Amino acid sequence: MGLIDDDLKQIKNIYWQTFSIGKKARAQLKNQKPVVLWFTGLSASGKTTIANLLEEYLHARDRHTFLLDGDNIRHGLNKDLSFTDPDRVENIRRIAEISKLMVEAGLIVIASFISPFYTDRRMARGLMEEGEFIEIYINASIELCASRDPKGLYKKAQNGQIKNFTGIDSGYDIPKRPEIIIDSSNTEAIDAANQILLYLESNNYLDVLDDQI
Protein backbone atom coordinates (compact mmCIF):
# COMPACT_ATOMS: atom_id res chain seq x y z
CA MET A 1 0.00 0.00 0.00
CA GLY A 2 3.09 2.23 0.12
CA LEU A 3 2.74 3.17 -3.51
CA ILE A 4 -0.84 4.22 -3.00
CA ASP A 5 0.07 6.54 -0.16
CA ASP A 6 2.80 8.19 -2.24
CA ASP A 7 0.43 8.51 -5.17
CA LEU A 8 -2.17 10.10 -2.99
CA LYS A 9 0.24 12.65 -1.60
CA GLN A 10 1.14 13.68 -5.11
CA ILE A 11 -2.48 13.82 -6.20
CA LYS A 12 -3.25 15.97 -3.17
CA ASN A 13 -0.83 18.56 -4.43
CA ILE A 14 -1.86 18.45 -8.04
CA TYR A 15 -5.61 18.25 -7.64
CA TRP A 16 -6.36 20.52 -4.78
CA GLN A 17 -8.27 22.81 -7.11
CA THR A 18 -11.44 20.92 -7.91
CA PHE A 19 -12.43 20.45 -11.54
CA SER A 20 -14.94 18.20 -13.19
CA ILE A 21 -13.92 15.20 -15.23
CA GLY A 22 -15.72 15.77 -18.50
CA LYS A 23 -16.28 14.28 -21.90
CA LYS A 24 -12.94 15.39 -23.30
CA ALA A 25 -10.91 13.94 -20.42
CA ARG A 26 -12.67 10.59 -20.73
CA ALA A 27 -12.33 10.49 -24.52
CA GLN A 28 -8.59 11.17 -24.29
CA LEU A 29 -8.27 8.28 -21.84
CA LYS A 30 -9.91 6.02 -24.42
CA ASN A 31 -8.61 7.42 -27.70
CA GLN A 32 -12.02 7.64 -29.28
CA LYS A 33 -14.57 10.32 -30.05
CA PRO A 34 -17.78 9.59 -28.13
CA VAL A 35 -20.77 9.21 -30.43
CA VAL A 36 -24.20 7.63 -30.75
CA LEU A 37 -24.65 5.21 -33.62
CA TRP A 38 -28.42 5.23 -33.95
CA PHE A 39 -29.75 2.22 -35.88
CA THR A 40 -33.28 2.60 -37.24
CA GLY A 41 -35.32 0.23 -39.39
CA LEU A 42 -38.22 -2.19 -39.45
CA SER A 43 -38.44 -5.20 -37.18
CA ALA A 44 -36.32 -8.02 -38.69
CA SER A 45 -34.44 -5.59 -40.95
CA GLY A 46 -31.16 -6.79 -39.42
CA LYS A 47 -30.42 -3.93 -37.00
CA THR A 48 -29.44 -6.02 -33.99
CA THR A 49 -27.33 -8.51 -35.95
CA ILE A 50 -25.30 -5.73 -37.56
CA ALA A 51 -25.10 -3.76 -34.30
CA ASN A 52 -23.78 -6.78 -32.40
CA LEU A 53 -21.18 -7.51 -35.04
CA LEU A 54 -20.06 -3.87 -35.09
CA GLU A 55 -19.68 -3.92 -31.30
CA GLU A 56 -17.47 -7.01 -31.54
CA TYR A 57 -15.25 -5.34 -34.14
CA LEU A 58 -14.88 -2.20 -32.03
CA HIS A 59 -14.18 -4.19 -28.89
CA ALA A 60 -11.51 -6.21 -30.72
CA ARG A 61 -9.82 -2.87 -31.37
CA ASP A 62 -9.98 -1.99 -27.64
CA ARG A 63 -12.66 0.60 -28.19
CA HIS A 64 -15.20 1.12 -25.45
CA THR A 65 -18.79 0.63 -26.54
CA PHE A 66 -22.22 -0.03 -25.16
CA LEU A 67 -25.21 -1.47 -26.96
CA LEU A 68 -28.65 -0.23 -25.99
CA ASP A 69 -31.51 -2.29 -27.33
CA GLY A 70 -34.97 -3.54 -26.43
CA ASP A 71 -33.59 -6.34 -24.30
CA ASN A 72 -31.79 -4.19 -21.77
CA ILE A 73 -34.18 -1.21 -21.89
CA ARG A 74 -37.71 -2.58 -22.10
CA HIS A 75 -37.04 -5.01 -19.22
CA GLY A 76 -35.39 -2.43 -17.00
CA LEU A 77 -35.59 1.34 -17.21
CA ASN A 78 -38.62 1.38 -19.51
CA LYS A 79 -40.55 -1.54 -18.12
CA ASP A 80 -43.32 0.86 -17.07
CA LEU A 81 -44.00 1.81 -20.72
CA SER A 82 -46.41 0.21 -23.20
CA PHE A 83 -46.52 0.49 -27.01
CA THR A 84 -49.12 3.26 -27.23
CA ASP A 85 -48.04 6.38 -29.14
CA PRO A 86 -47.29 8.54 -26.04
CA ASP A 87 -45.35 5.69 -24.41
CA ARG A 88 -43.36 5.11 -27.63
CA VAL A 89 -42.38 8.78 -27.58
CA GLU A 90 -41.35 8.54 -23.89
CA ASN A 91 -39.49 5.30 -24.67
CA ILE A 92 -37.32 7.02 -27.29
CA ARG A 93 -36.92 10.15 -25.13
CA ARG A 94 -35.42 8.14 -22.27
CA ILE A 95 -33.19 6.15 -24.62
CA ALA A 96 -31.93 9.41 -26.11
CA GLU A 97 -31.23 10.83 -22.64
CA ILE A 98 -29.32 7.70 -21.60
CA SER A 99 -27.36 7.85 -24.85
CA LYS A 100 -26.44 11.43 -24.02
CA LEU A 101 -25.20 10.43 -20.54
CA MET A 102 -23.14 7.60 -22.03
CA VAL A 103 -21.63 9.93 -24.63
CA GLU A 104 -20.80 12.23 -21.72
CA ALA A 105 -19.13 9.18 -20.14
CA GLY A 106 -16.92 8.86 -23.25
CA LEU A 107 -18.52 5.79 -24.83
CA ILE A 108 -19.38 4.82 -28.37
CA VAL A 109 -23.09 4.10 -27.88
CA ILE A 110 -24.84 1.74 -30.27
CA ALA A 111 -28.61 2.27 -30.04
CA SER A 112 -30.70 -0.26 -31.92
CA PHE A 113 -34.42 0.53 -31.96
CA ILE A 114 -37.10 0.58 -34.67
CA SER A 115 -37.62 4.29 -33.77
CA PRO A 116 -40.20 4.70 -36.55
CA PHE A 117 -41.02 8.41 -36.19
CA TYR A 118 -38.97 11.17 -37.74
CA THR A 119 -39.77 13.62 -34.92
CA ASP A 120 -38.40 11.24 -32.27
CA ARG A 121 -35.15 10.67 -34.16
CA ARG A 122 -34.80 14.42 -34.66
CA MET A 123 -35.33 14.93 -30.92
CA ALA A 124 -32.60 12.38 -30.15
CA ARG A 125 -30.19 14.05 -32.58
CA GLY A 126 -31.04 17.43 -31.06
CA LEU A 127 -29.85 16.32 -27.61
CA MET A 128 -26.33 15.66 -28.87
CA GLU A 129 -23.68 18.04 -30.04
CA GLU A 130 -22.65 18.39 -33.69
CA GLY A 131 -21.09 15.16 -34.96
CA GLU A 132 -22.19 13.10 -31.96
CA PHE A 133 -25.18 11.46 -33.67
CA ILE A 134 -24.80 9.11 -36.62
CA GLU A 135 -28.09 7.84 -38.01
CA ILE A 136 -27.82 4.44 -39.66
CA TYR A 137 -30.83 3.39 -41.70
CA ILE A 138 -31.09 -0.36 -42.14
CA ASN A 139 -33.25 -0.54 -45.25
CA ALA A 140 -35.20 -3.68 -46.06
CA SER A 141 -38.63 -3.90 -47.63
CA ILE A 142 -41.60 -4.79 -45.46
CA GLU A 143 -42.12 -7.88 -47.66
CA LEU A 144 -38.59 -9.12 -46.98
CA CYS A 145 -38.84 -8.43 -43.22
CA ALA A 146 -42.24 -10.14 -43.02
CA SER A 147 -40.86 -13.17 -44.88
CA ARG A 148 -37.89 -13.41 -42.44
CA ASP A 149 -40.11 -12.94 -39.37
CA PRO A 150 -37.70 -14.69 -36.94
CA LYS A 151 -39.94 -14.13 -33.91
CA GLY A 152 -43.30 -14.70 -35.66
CA LEU A 153 -44.28 -11.09 -34.90
CA TYR A 154 -45.37 -10.13 -38.42
CA LYS A 155 -47.68 -13.11 -38.58
CA LYS A 156 -49.26 -12.13 -35.25
CA ALA A 157 -49.62 -8.52 -36.38
CA GLN A 158 -51.23 -9.57 -39.67
CA ASN A 159 -53.69 -11.72 -37.68
CA GLY A 160 -54.47 -8.76 -35.42
CA GLN A 161 -52.93 -10.41 -32.34
CA ILE A 162 -50.43 -7.54 -31.96
CA LYS A 163 -51.60 -3.94 -32.37
CA ASN A 164 -49.57 -0.88 -33.40
CA PHE A 165 -46.96 -2.97 -35.22
CA THR A 166 -44.60 -0.90 -37.37
CA GLY A 167 -45.17 -1.50 -41.07
CA ILE A 168 -48.52 -3.26 -40.54
CA ASP A 169 -50.87 -0.93 -38.68
CA SER A 170 -48.36 1.71 -37.56
CA GLY A 171 -46.19 3.89 -39.80
CA TYR A 172 -42.45 4.10 -40.42
CA ASP A 173 -40.96 7.41 -41.56
CA ILE A 174 -38.08 6.69 -43.93
CA PRO A 175 -34.99 8.69 -42.82
CA LYS A 176 -34.37 11.64 -45.13
CA ARG A 177 -30.67 12.32 -44.56
CA PRO A 178 -29.15 9.48 -42.54
CA GLU A 179 -25.35 9.47 -42.35
CA ILE A 180 -25.27 5.82 -43.44
CA ILE A 181 -27.75 3.70 -45.42
CA ILE A 182 -27.44 -0.06 -45.55
CA ASP A 183 -29.58 -2.09 -47.91
CA SER A 184 -29.83 -5.28 -45.90
CA SER A 185 -31.61 -7.13 -48.72
CA ASN A 186 -28.33 -7.45 -50.61
CA THR A 187 -25.63 -6.83 -47.94
CA GLU A 188 -24.20 -9.43 -45.58
CA ALA A 189 -24.15 -8.37 -41.93
CA ILE A 190 -20.36 -8.62 -41.88
CA ASP A 191 -20.04 -6.24 -44.83
CA ALA A 192 -22.53 -3.84 -43.27
CA ALA A 193 -20.53 -3.77 -40.02
CA ASN A 194 -17.34 -3.16 -42.00
CA GLN A 195 -18.98 -0.31 -43.91
CA ILE A 196 -19.85 1.42 -40.61
CA LEU A 197 -16.38 0.77 -39.19
CA LEU A 198 -14.78 2.38 -42.23
CA TYR A 199 -17.10 5.37 -41.86
CA LEU A 200 -15.91 5.79 -38.24
CA GLU A 201 -12.27 5.46 -39.29
CA SER A 202 -12.46 7.91 -42.16
CA ASN A 203 -14.39 10.46 -40.09
CA ASN A 204 -11.86 10.37 -37.24
CA TYR A 205 -13.99 8.80 -34.52
CA LEU A 206 -11.18 6.35 -33.78
CA ASP A 207 -7.52 7.25 -33.17
CA VAL A 208 -8.36 10.85 -32.43
CA LEU A 209 -5.86 13.58 -31.82
CA ASP A 210 -6.29 15.91 -28.86
CA ASP A 211 -7.54 18.82 -30.93
CA GLN A 212 -10.22 16.75 -32.66
CA ILE A 213 -12.19 15.97 -29.52
Place this chain on the structure above:
Amino acid sequence: MGLIDDDLKQIKNIYWQTFSIGKKARAQLKNQKPVVLWFTGLSASGKTTIANLLEEYLHARDRHTFLLDGDNIRHGLNKDLSFTDPDRVENIRRIAEISKLMVEAGLIVIASFISPFYTDRRMARGLMEEGEFIEIYINASIELCASRDPKGLYKKAQNGQIKNFTGIDSGYDIPKRPEIIIDSSNTEAIDAANQILLYLESNNYLDVLDDQI
Protein backbone atom coordinates in the same frame (compact mmCIF):
# COMPACT_ATOMS: atom_id res chain seq x y z
CA MET B 1 -6.42 2.44 -44.91
CA GLY B 2 -4.30 -0.63 -45.76
CA LEU B 3 -3.85 -1.55 -42.13
CA ILE B 4 -7.57 -1.34 -41.51
CA ASP B 5 -8.33 -3.72 -44.37
CA ASP B 6 -5.82 -6.26 -43.08
CA ASP B 7 -7.22 -5.94 -39.58
CA LEU B 8 -10.70 -6.48 -40.85
CA LYS B 9 -9.76 -9.62 -42.74
CA GLN B 10 -8.28 -11.04 -39.56
CA ILE B 11 -11.26 -10.04 -37.49
CA LYS B 12 -13.52 -11.68 -40.05
CA ASN B 13 -11.81 -14.98 -39.43
CA ILE B 14 -11.64 -14.73 -35.68
CA TYR B 15 -15.06 -13.33 -34.97
CA TRP B 16 -17.27 -15.10 -37.43
CA GLN B 17 -19.06 -16.77 -34.54
CA THR B 18 -21.10 -14.00 -32.99
CA PHE B 19 -20.87 -13.39 -29.27
CA SER B 20 -21.94 -10.54 -27.08
CA ILE B 21 -19.48 -8.14 -25.55
CA GLY B 22 -20.36 -8.24 -21.88
CA LYS B 23 -19.41 -6.81 -18.53
CA LYS B 24 -16.36 -9.03 -18.10
CA ALA B 25 -14.88 -8.18 -21.51
CA ARG B 26 -15.28 -4.47 -20.87
CA ALA B 27 -13.86 -4.67 -17.36
CA GLN B 28 -10.78 -6.52 -18.61
CA LEU B 29 -10.25 -3.78 -21.18
CA LYS B 30 -10.25 -1.23 -18.36
CA ASN B 31 -8.58 -3.14 -15.54
CA GLN B 32 -11.28 -2.30 -13.03
CA LYS B 33 -14.22 -4.05 -11.43
CA PRO B 34 -17.42 -2.21 -12.37
CA VAL B 35 -19.32 -0.98 -9.33
CA VAL B 36 -21.80 1.61 -8.12
CA LEU B 37 -20.58 3.90 -5.37
CA TRP B 38 -23.89 5.09 -3.96
CA PHE B 39 -23.55 8.27 -1.87
CA THR B 40 -26.46 8.98 0.46
CA GLY B 41 -26.89 11.78 2.98
CA LEU B 42 -28.68 15.01 3.77
CA SER B 43 -28.57 18.04 1.51
CA ALA B 44 -25.30 19.93 2.21
CA SER B 45 -23.75 16.92 3.96
CA GLY B 46 -20.85 17.04 1.50
CA LYS B 47 -21.82 14.23 -0.91
CA THR B 48 -21.11 16.04 -4.16
CA THR B 49 -17.84 17.60 -3.01
CA ILE B 50 -16.46 14.22 -1.93
CA ALA B 51 -17.87 12.46 -5.00
CA ASN B 52 -16.23 14.99 -7.34
CA LEU B 53 -12.89 14.67 -5.61
CA LEU B 54 -13.06 10.88 -5.71
CA GLU B 55 -13.80 10.99 -9.44
CA GLU B 56 -10.73 13.17 -9.99
CA TYR B 57 -8.53 10.72 -8.06
CA LEU B 58 -9.84 7.75 -10.03
CA HIS B 59 -9.46 9.57 -13.35
CA ALA B 60 -5.88 10.51 -12.46
CA ARG B 61 -5.25 6.77 -12.16
CA ASP B 62 -6.75 6.18 -15.63
CA ARG B 63 -9.84 4.58 -14.22
CA HIS B 64 -13.09 5.08 -16.08
CA THR B 65 -15.84 6.66 -14.03
CA PHE B 66 -19.12 8.48 -14.41
CA LEU B 67 -20.82 10.71 -11.90
CA LEU B 68 -24.60 10.72 -11.77
CA ASP B 69 -26.12 13.54 -9.77
CA GLY B 70 -29.07 15.88 -9.68
CA ASP B 71 -27.53 18.19 -12.24
CA ASN B 72 -27.35 15.69 -15.08
CA ILE B 73 -30.43 13.65 -14.15
CA ARG B 74 -33.10 16.10 -12.99
CA HIS B 75 -32.53 18.31 -16.06
CA GLY B 76 -32.54 15.43 -18.53
CA LEU B 77 -33.89 11.94 -18.09
CA ASN B 78 -35.97 12.77 -15.01
CA LYS B 79 -37.14 16.25 -15.94
CA ASP B 80 -40.73 14.94 -16.01
CA LEU B 81 -40.60 14.09 -12.28
CA SER B 82 -41.52 16.28 -9.29
CA PHE B 83 -40.61 15.86 -5.61
CA THR B 84 -43.79 14.08 -4.51
CA ASP B 85 -43.29 10.69 -2.85
CA PRO B 86 -44.23 8.55 -5.91
CA ASP B 87 -42.03 10.68 -8.17
CA ARG B 88 -39.12 10.41 -5.70
CA VAL B 89 -39.44 6.64 -5.85
CA GLU B 90 -39.50 6.72 -9.67
CA ASN B 91 -36.53 9.12 -9.65
CA ILE B 92 -34.40 6.65 -7.68
CA ARG B 93 -35.68 3.67 -9.70
CA ARG B 94 -34.50 5.23 -12.97
CA ILE B 95 -31.16 6.26 -11.46
CA ALA B 96 -30.67 2.69 -10.23
CA GLU B 97 -31.51 1.30 -13.69
CA ILE B 98 -29.06 3.68 -15.39
CA SER B 99 -26.41 2.75 -12.84
CA LYS B 100 -27.00 -0.90 -13.72
CA LEU B 101 -26.55 -0.19 -17.45
CA MET B 102 -23.35 1.73 -16.75
CA VAL B 103 -22.00 -1.09 -14.59
CA GLU B 104 -22.85 -3.38 -17.50
CA ALA B 105 -20.80 -0.98 -19.64
CA GLY B 106 -17.82 -1.56 -17.32
CA LEU B 107 -17.78 1.79 -15.50
CA ILE B 108 -17.23 2.81 -11.91
CA VAL B 109 -20.48 4.72 -11.35
CA ILE B 110 -20.59 7.39 -8.68
CA ALA B 111 -24.22 8.14 -7.79
CA SER B 112 -24.73 11.12 -5.51
CA PHE B 113 -28.32 11.60 -4.36
CA ILE B 114 -29.97 12.28 -0.99
CA SER B 115 -31.92 9.01 -1.53
CA PRO B 116 -33.56 9.30 1.89
CA PHE B 117 -35.62 6.10 1.96
CA TYR B 118 -34.25 2.74 3.00
CA THR B 119 -36.58 0.84 0.64
CA ASP B 120 -35.32 2.77 -2.40
CA ARG B 121 -31.67 2.15 -1.56
CA ARG B 122 -32.43 -1.53 -1.00
CA MET B 123 -34.16 -1.65 -4.40
CA ALA B 124 -31.08 -0.10 -6.04
CA ARG B 125 -28.77 -2.58 -4.33
CA GLY B 126 -31.06 -5.43 -5.37
CA LEU B 127 -30.63 -4.57 -9.07
CA MET B 128 -26.88 -5.17 -8.93
CA GLU B 129 -24.94 -8.34 -8.45
CA GLU B 130 -23.07 -9.19 -5.24
CA GLY B 131 -20.25 -6.73 -4.63
CA GLU B 132 -21.43 -4.26 -7.27
CA PHE B 133 -23.09 -1.84 -4.85
CA ILE B 134 -21.14 0.11 -2.26
CA GLU B 135 -23.28 2.31 -0.04
CA ILE B 136 -21.46 5.35 1.29
CA TYR B 137 -23.23 7.23 4.05
CA ILE B 138 -22.12 10.82 4.38
CA ASN B 139 -23.11 11.55 7.97
CA ALA B 140 -23.59 15.11 9.15
CA SER B 141 -26.16 16.36 11.62
CA ILE B 142 -29.15 18.27 10.34
CA GLU B 143 -27.99 21.24 12.45
CA LEU B 144 -24.61 21.29 10.73
CA CYS B 145 -26.13 20.91 7.25
CA ALA B 146 -28.67 23.65 7.95
CA SER B 147 -25.92 25.95 9.17
CA ARG B 148 -23.85 25.31 6.00
CA ASP B 149 -26.89 25.77 3.71
CA PRO B 150 -24.84 26.76 0.63
CA LYS B 151 -27.91 27.12 -1.60
CA GLY B 152 -30.24 28.65 1.00
CA LEU B 153 -32.53 25.62 0.72
CA TYR B 154 -32.82 24.91 4.45
CA LYS B 155 -33.88 28.46 5.11
CA LYS B 156 -36.56 28.21 2.43
CA ALA B 157 -37.76 24.87 3.79
CA GLN B 158 -37.91 26.23 7.34
CA ASN B 159 -40.00 29.15 6.03
CA GLY B 160 -42.33 26.75 4.24
CA GLN B 161 -41.26 27.95 0.78
CA ILE B 162 -40.07 24.45 -0.15
CA LYS B 163 -42.19 21.41 0.72
CA ASN B 164 -41.07 17.80 1.30
CA PHE B 165 -37.53 18.82 2.19
CA THR B 166 -35.47 15.99 3.66
CA GLY B 167 -34.72 16.57 7.36
CA ILE B 168 -37.30 19.36 7.71
CA ASP B 169 -40.72 18.01 6.72
CA SER B 170 -39.65 14.75 5.06
CA GLY B 171 -37.77 11.89 6.68
CA TYR B 172 -34.28 10.43 6.22
CA ASP B 173 -33.71 6.75 7.04
CA ILE B 174 -30.19 6.37 8.44
CA PRO B 175 -28.40 3.52 6.60
CA LYS B 176 -28.12 0.43 8.76
CA ARG B 177 -25.18 -1.40 7.19
CA PRO B 178 -23.47 0.89 4.68
CA GLU B 179 -20.12 -0.33 3.41
CA ILE B 180 -18.53 3.04 4.25
CA ILE B 181 -19.50 5.73 6.75
CA ILE B 182 -17.95 9.17 6.62
CA ASP B 183 -18.54 11.67 9.39
CA SER B 184 -18.29 14.86 7.39
CA SER B 185 -18.47 17.04 10.51
CA ASN B 186 -14.86 16.15 11.36
CA THR B 187 -13.43 14.84 8.06
CA GLU B 188 -11.96 16.95 5.27
CA ALA B 189 -13.31 16.11 1.81
CA ILE B 190 -9.83 15.12 0.65
CA ASP B 191 -9.47 12.60 3.51
CA ALA B 192 -12.94 11.23 2.83
CA ALA B 193 -12.10 10.68 -0.84
CA ASN B 194 -8.86 8.96 0.17
CA GLN B 195 -10.74 6.71 2.59
CA ILE B 196 -13.02 5.53 -0.24
CA LEU B 197 -10.10 5.08 -2.63
CA LEU B 198 -8.31 2.87 -0.09
CA TYR B 199 -11.48 0.83 0.37
CA LEU B 200 -11.59 0.23 -3.41
CA GLU B 201 -7.90 -0.70 -3.46
CA SER B 202 -8.06 -3.09 -0.56
CA ASN B 203 -11.22 -4.76 -1.88
CA ASN B 204 -9.72 -5.35 -5.33
CA TYR B 205 -11.91 -3.03 -7.38
CA LEU B 206 -8.79 -1.59 -9.02
CA ASP B 207 -5.97 -3.61 -10.61
CA VAL B 208 -8.13 -6.68 -10.91
CA LEU B 209 -6.92 -10.04 -12.09
CA ASP B 210 -8.89 -11.92 -14.71
CA ASP B 211 -10.38 -14.39 -12.26
CA GLN B 212 -11.62 -11.68 -9.92
CA ILE B 213 -14.06 -10.14 -12.38
